[in-house]
Amino acid sequence: MKIREIVDTLDAEVVCGESHIDEFVTRGFASDLMSDVLTLDTDEMVLITGLANMQTIRTVEMADVKCILFVRNKQVTPQMLELAQEEDLVLIRCKYSMFNAVGKLYTAGLSPVY
């Protein structure tokens, strides 16, 4: 699925990385626990999370994940944005709950990591 389709499906806002939104992500992983994200071998995925802090950005940097979807209307702080831009990440955010966002994306064809 193109990142653009995720944006459209969820009426999401692209916070940064707009030039990459026609790139593909094949899988989604939803977690607020960064330690679990760090156990994955997959990197072609979108991280769907309600955890919005510097460690979210650092975690995807280490895990080679390129796209984060923030749910529950979480705000991206200027510090998070700065680091995300430095790492050339795509950050998007939507107003839906995690359950709702994941349900819509699953229905639209995004695959689970496991």
Next chain:
Amino acid sequence: MEFVYEVEGGNFTKAGNASSAVKKTMKQLNVDPKIVKRTVVALYEAEVNIVAHAYGGVITVNVNAEHIHIVLDDNGPGIPDIDLAMQEGFSTASSKVREMGFGAGMGLPNIKKNVDELKVSSEVDKGTRVEMKTYLKNQ
């Protein structure tokens, strides 16, 4: 090549700075991306552990053509029972650490999974030393 990084206990804004620097260095050295990921995931978990549990620490990284060797030394409460700390799900993390997305007792087991050699030693009320080594060429 040797690199040394200082880590501040309790400062979650900076947690990951050392791991990020090591990642950039390994990429510059053209290390296989899979090995880079394994190494920096382990290092990041260990760096977060210092921030989460200790007053401060030092990370010393030695890298050559054959392997990367990382030693994390902290001043902190130490680990009374290392075998217990290695078990998935065991955690003594504070609620602040959990708010940061860590502290579920997955750190040390995940470090072990991602490195070729791991040694953890600790003295209660003094600190903890974590040594990890990863070979850079597929064997």
